Amino acid sequence: MSAAVDHAQAAGSDRRIVFDDVSKFYGEVLGINRVNLVLDPGITGLVGPNGSGKTTLFNLATGLLRPSRGRVSVLGLGTDRPEELFRLVGYATQFDSFPKGMTGLGFVESFLRLHGYANAEARRLADEAIERVGLSRDAGRKVAGYSKGMRQRIRLAQAMAHHPAVLLLDEPLNGLDPMVRSEMIGLFRQLAEQGLHVVVSSHVLHEVDLISDRVVLLNNGYVVAEGEIQGVRSEMERHPMKILIRCDRPGRLAARAFEEDGVVEARLVEDEKGVLVATRDADSFYLMLNRVVLEEGLTVETVLPVDEDVQSVYRYLIGANGGGAS
């Protein structure tokens, strides 16, 4: 990745992503309003409920949308020149759609050819990116047959295959199982250590807490808070996070969960095909879950952080200033 960073440095001295008084309206509907943000290299987490403006912010940073007012620049480049911008930027969107009929490898490789890479180089970079996201074995399969987590990872591979200096990831952990989730978080950290901008969005505050150096909280199109993660983390400790796990033996999982420090509740859901766990230490819980899966041979269908308590943290953090403008 250092090649990309060198490239970015050569492109200009500005290494920031800057939103300068940016607003975006969809007709009369507010996307984001009067956002002033400066993002430095490292991992930044964008967090907010669905509809808070996270995707709008990403789309503005990549020129998929044009601001109704204000200006966005990425490493000193305007977003209206994709031919320059996307040499330095990779964006894994949340749109869960793909060009029809393509294999994972074909998907990544064909878009590298659009960058102008010759066939052999495109193939090499595609293989490398696919390996980094752990999809090498399934690269030859049609994307249409991928699970949600695999589709998520192939989008990530496409975004990072050309070694960008800025990586924008919209809800990148959605649909990933705990093991892959932790691998991806490791990958994001690795990329940030190499000097990249990694901007990650999530509506799950705890996820952002795990990943980010700093956090930007959005609500109703406004930036309501931004800063180091520590302040948010201490607040998190007082609000247990709920995680829904659907698996073949939820009773056994519930019993094991109770042995874990930090778990304050574990109850079977109504259809008895899952268990809802409330924990003050989600990190440890995820590690424990991996252990249980291996030791007990559990088949896990989904692992889903449940919003309820995250919303209460939002209410606490956001409600103080009424969800209004920053």
Next chain:
Amino acid sequence: MSAVTDSGSPGRWRLWVRQGLAVARLEIGRNFFGLRALGLYLLALAPLGIILLLAWGRILGLFGAPETPPPAGDLAREYGAFFAGLQSRLVIFFVSLLVFTRLFRAEVQQRSLHYYFLTPVRREVLVAGKFTAGLVAAGLILGTTTVLTFLGHFLPLTRAAGSTDYATFLSRGGGLGQLAGYLGVTLLGVLGYGAVFLAAGLFFRNPILPALAVFGWEWANFLLPPLLKRISVIHYLQALQPVPPPEGMLALLADPPDPWLAVPGIVAMSAVFLVLSALRLRRAEIVYGEE
């Protein structure tokens, strides 16, 4: 990693050509192979079926008593009328409509256009690449139809009548020249209609309505006063046919355009629509209807 350069004018052009070809390759692979393209091929090959039916019907006397095969010149005039009435007015029009409106519209419907927008490809290059894909695909499909219908019009009768008249016409009597002329008209038709429909796919959420308006305009072209006739593709295509069709009793006659004006005219019109498309795409945003 080998550098992808866009510095300097020659390097930039090389990159644009490479990117445009990559877009075209991707589009052709995705849109013109497999079951999805079956309807397109059936539509394009419909004239061949019709012309073979007509030829065999004539041989078998289905339209009356078998007659002495008409002279090659008469058959060439028949083909001219057939090409003008079916091939250029309907098949070239509708195949171009299907191919070119889908190039962008289908991507919006499938929510995959953003992948192109997230690459360092100028929007103008994207328009050029997609248009090239449409041109190659529709040109190949319709060019094949033109060749097959032309040969299908003459060859069955040649065999049935045992006449050497048609064979001579095809090999030495101007038949091949006429075939090349029809092929050229086919490609110009694809170029002209393709540019119009590519733009329609970008400017209109539902390009069918404007396409129907264009269809009506083109169909009624023979009734239009000479000045308005010039604002159409069909006027130039018919003037360029090796054997121009009769205009019909109700037609308002106009001087046919000189080929030296007709060809650059269609090319220039296509260029205007492509520039409009590129400007539109340059300003386009990705809003699939979700935040």
